[in-house]
Amino acid sequence: MHSIPGRRLIMGLFLIFLLLPIYWLVNMSFKTNSEIVSTMTLWPHTPTLQHYKRIFTDESWYSGYINSLEYVVLNTVISIAVALPAAYAFSRYRFLGDKHLFFWLLSNRMAPAAVYALPFFNLYSAIGLFDTPWAVALAHCIFNVPLAVWILEGFVSGVPREIDETAFLDGYSFPRFFIKILVPLIASGIGVAAFFCFMFSWVELLLARTLTSVQTKPIAAIMTRTVSAAGMDWGLLAAAGVLTIIPGALVIWFVRNYIARGFALGRV
Amino acid sequence: MDKIVNQKAWFLVLPVFLVVAFSAVLPLMTVVNYSMQDTFGNNQFFWNGVGWFKELLDPSTDLGGRFLASLGRNLFFSLVILAIEVPLGIVVALSMPREGWTVAACLVILALPLLIPWNVVGTIWQIFGRPDIGLLGYALNAAGFDYNYVSNDIDAWVTVIVMDVWHWTSLVALLCYAGLKSIPEAYYQAAQIDGASRWAVFKAIQLPKMNRVLLIAVLLRFMDSFMIYTEPFVVTGGGPGNSTTFVSIELVKIALGQFDLGKAAALSLVYNLIILIVCWIFYTVMTNAGVERKVQAESEPAIESKPSARPKPVPALKPKEGVA
Numbered sequence: 254m255h256s257i258p259g260r261r262l263i264m265g266l267f268l269i270f271l272l273l274p275i276y277w278l279v280n281m282s283f284k285t286n287s288e289i290v291s292t293m294t295l296w297p298h299t300p301t302l303q304h305y306k307r308i309f310t311d312e313s314w315y316s317g318y319i320n321s322l323e324y325v326v327l328n329t330v331i332s333i334a335v336a337l338p339a340a341y342a343f344s345r346y347r348f349l350g351d352k353h354l355f356f357w358l359l360s361n362r363m364a365p366a367a368v369y370a371l372p373f374f375n376l377y378s379a380i381g382l383f384d385t386p387w388a389v390a391l392a393h394c395i396f397n398v399p400l401a402v403w404i405l406e407g408f409v410s411g412v413p414r415e416i417d418e419t420a421f422l423d424g425y426s427f428p429r430f431f432i433k434i435l436v437p438l439i440a441s442g443i444g445v446a447a448f449f450c451f452m453f454s455w456v457e458l459l460l461a462r463t464l465t466s467v468q469t470k471p472i473a474a475i476m477t478r479t480v481s482a483a484g485m486d487w488g489l490l491a492a493a494g495v496l497t498i499i500p501g502a503l504v505i506w507f508v509r510n511y512i513a514r515g516f517a518l519g520r521v
Numbered sequence: 522m523d524k525i526v527n528q529k530a531w532f533l534v535l536p537v538f539l540v541v542a543f544s545a546v547l548p549l550m551t552v553v554n555y556s557m558q559d560t561f562g563n564n565q566f567f568w569n570g571v572g573w574f575k576e577l578l579d580p581s582t583d584l585g586g587r588f589l590a591s592l593g594r595n596l597f598f599s600l601v602i603l604a605i606e607v608p609l610g611i612v613v614a615l616s617m618p619r620e621g622w623t624v625a626a627c628l629v630i631l632a633l634p635l636l637i638p639w640n641v642v643g644t645i646w647q648i649f650g651r652p653d654i655g656l657l658g659y660a661l662n663a664a665g666f667d668y669n670y671v672s673n674d675i676d677a678w679v680t681v682i683v684m685d686v687w688h689w690t691s692l693v694a695l696l697c698y699a700g701l702k703s704i705p706e707a708y709y710q711a712a713q714i715d716g717a718s719r720w721a722v723f724k725a726i727q728l729p730k731m732n733r734v735l736l737i738a739v740l741l742r743f744m745d746s747f748m749i750y751t752e753p754f755v756v757t758g759g760g761p762g763n764s765t766t767f768v769s770i771e772l773v774k775i776a777l778g779q780f781d782l783g784k785a786a787a788l789s790l791v792y793n794l795i796i797l798i799v800c801w802i803f804y805t806v807m808t809n810a811g812v813e814r815k816v817q818a819e820s821e822p823a824i825e826s827k828p829s830a831r832p833k834p835v836p837a838l839k840p841k842e843g844v845a
Contacts, residue, residue, distance in 0.1 A: 260616035267613050268630050274649040277656050281648060293659050335536035342533035347524040356804055361545050363800045365748030367769035368789040371776040372548030395544040398537055456638045458751050473640045494641045501636025509628050
């Protein structure tokens with residue numbers, strides 16, 4: 254009654270469709286460059302770890318991962334910290350301009366990054382943050398903060414208001430109530446919101462590339478360097494690609510039970 | 522639940538307001554400033570009024586022609602991927618296993634493409650689609666198709682669309698799945714007793730319950746496909762020729778490639794305005810749908826059936842914790 258006929262087949266085909274290109278990337282990362290170019294093989298016949306070795310030993314490569322993680326974590330912390338009180342306010346109170354403010358936030362989530370690339374470049378150069386992780390972290394706030402507010406608002410609304418009232422009757426001050434009672438209650442929601450901030454900051458490239466030059470180049474930008482005089486270094490490119498998938502795959506596993514609800518912005 | 526009017530709540534919202542305003546309002550003011558001026562370098566600017574906007578909206582000029590052509594391509598692209606991803610996402614959501622470890626496994630694999638950096642998505646498809654080293658390109662050519670996304674317009678389009686379907690259908694599927702999970706078991710039992718067909722169950726129970734999440738899905742997919750940049754840029758670089766140059770790619774070309782500030786700023790503003798309008802329409806529809814749903818839930822759960830003996834469905838008001 255719930256599902257449709259042939260569902261195993263449909264699901265199976267779709268999962269194969271999703272996994273096949275990823276498999277090809279992984280496959281390629283274990284091949285030598287001569288094998289990639291010369292023959293068409295479905296699995297590596299002469300498996301090699303040379304591409305991975307190169308990434309882990311060459312500083313200009315692995316520093317890219319560290320740079321990326323740095324601004325992603327910074328951004329996640331900032332987004333959640335400012336979004337929490339706002340989510341509470343939107344969920345519990347009505348105030349002047351609340352609906353307009355909410356729409357304004359939403360519209361920023363939808364604003365194209367390409368529009369902001371140039372002004373951000375000017376702005377962060379002017380205040381001396383250009384080429385620091387802070388520039389990228391703050392720039393990514395433009396779409397992550399609204400998203401975090403949206404998700405958290407859904408989860409805060411799931412907490413009955415009686416709990417607030419009881420806490421205040423018991424003499425809790427507002428900050429104490431917030432940290433001691435509300436935050437533990439919506440811990441899973443905070444996890445989901447953090448996951449989404451992490452994800453969107455991790456996958457974004459345009460702003461991250463525009464706002465960095467030498468010191469803090471993200472891994473995604475470094476990957477474009479694999480073109481050399483000897484042609485494309487496909488194996489190295491594939492290995493770098495595989496390594497960017499791993500952090501994402503790890504965090505999915507932790508939030509797998511909340512993924513669907515999170516994508517619905519806490520509004521199911 | 523009625524909300525209390527409390528103006529002090531502004532203090533709680535203030536941090537968000539400041540952070541987003543810093544990132545949104547200041548740059549936007551710069552854009553407005555640039556859009557009205559022209560420069561001959563050396564930081565000397567001249568007042569140009571609405572000149573750039575006139576040029577932008579006039580298809581006979583170079584700028585206007587490029588903008589309108591990329592806008593048309595982008596709209597077409599958005600409509601095509603919506604037409605594929607929404608039905609496919611619903612079908613996949615309906616095909617999800619019911620329980621057991623397979624649920625978690627499917628969810629994780631579905632979410633995987635969403636977590637891959639966008640340029641790596643491009644790289645994956647670049648490698649996968651190349652006729653010389655890619656499985657897809659090689660297989661298609663071996664099967665007799667003359668497939669090469671670097672030189673053929675149509676092949677480039679198909680590649681970009683299939684890539685987007687690969688990348689984002691999971692989002693639609695996950696959203697629909699979340700909607701389906703919130704349907705109480707009693708609804709299905711009632712339908713079974715009434716002898717409703719599979720199609721009737723879908724139309725009367727599952728689709729109405731998915732309404733809201735589908736709206737979110739369409740909104741997100743439309744917006745994100747309308748500002749798509751990285752993936753097609755990596756795969757096709759906007760080519761062959763200009764055939765896969767979408768608005769964002771055109772904008773970055775003008776802004777960071779030619780450093781043509783005035784033109785880029787005017788384009789940014791018009792682009793942003795279009796997004797804002799579409800966003801507002803969706804937002805209004807969405808909030809109205811929310812109100813309607815509340816009213817409906819209060820009166821009677823929406824199942825069409827004869828007034829025969831059936832267990833009264835429990836209204837689904839409790840938010841569901843977790844999905845798997």
